Amino acid sequence: MSQIQPIIQNDQLVLTTLQLAEAYGTDIQILVNNFNRNKDRYKEGKHFILLTGDYLREFRAKNQIDFSPNLNRLYLWTEKGAWMHAKSLNTDEAWNAYEALVDDYYTIKNNVIPLSKDQALVTVLRTTADLVEDTQAIKEEQHEIRKLVTQIDQKVEEQITLTSGEQRRLQKAVAAKVYEVESNPEHRPQLFRELYREIKDRFAVASYKDVKQKELQSAIRYVENWIPRKVVS
DSSP states (O other), X not given: OOOOOOEEETTEEEEEHHHHHHHHTSOHHHHHHHHXXXXXXXXXXTTEEEEEHHHHHHHHXXXXXXXXXXXXXXXXXXXXXXXXXXXXXXXXXXXXXXXXXXXXXXXXXXXXXXXXHHHHHHHHHHHHHHHSOSOHHHHHHHHHHHHHHHHHHHXXXXXXXXXXXXXXXXXXHHXXXXXXXXXXXXXXXXXXXXXXXXXXXXXXXXXXXXSBGGGHHHHHHHHHTOOOSSOOO
8 A cells, every 4th residue: 555645634534535445446436336325324523524615625725635626525534434435345455455544544643652640750750760869868769769660650551551553463463363264355344343342341441442551462362362252154
């Protein structure tokens, strides 16, 4: 998949219909027809953002992409919208492209992870401890500071979830397992849903992205040893 020009709208990464068609190896009209046939299943704000009027003019002024000045409406597709189109196309090329989009496009804003308050405090305390002079009185202060650092480190470790890179590792493990156990592309979406649901149940999280960082290897082993509850026939 060639490099895609990033487009940000409503603080999230989106794709135009043209970009989605090029990624999926299909024609724009096919995506439009699939959308029109299943319009009741798509929700604005969840699967797509529709820009018209002043909103379209404001978007055009940002110069993120070039498009016809005569265009009076523009559909921008979210990650969930891209999944819906891949489901409608249901080809190996579309599913592979969707996985690549999730891995390499829709998550690129997450590459920079700000420090939490606890992590920032750990950094400050470590710096303070390193700068303290080596005297007996200060050694005791260092000891107390390092005890506090250890306590906060433990707390932070319990709370840190997967980075975008670690999320991609888990996504790839899931994809590898689904492709291993199911050769029929029509049945794979069901297995993707089943495996992600079981990951959430196994690690007691609302999304696979909320798996704790320290549990990543356990999650990957769980996926590698996973067996579908029911073989799809």
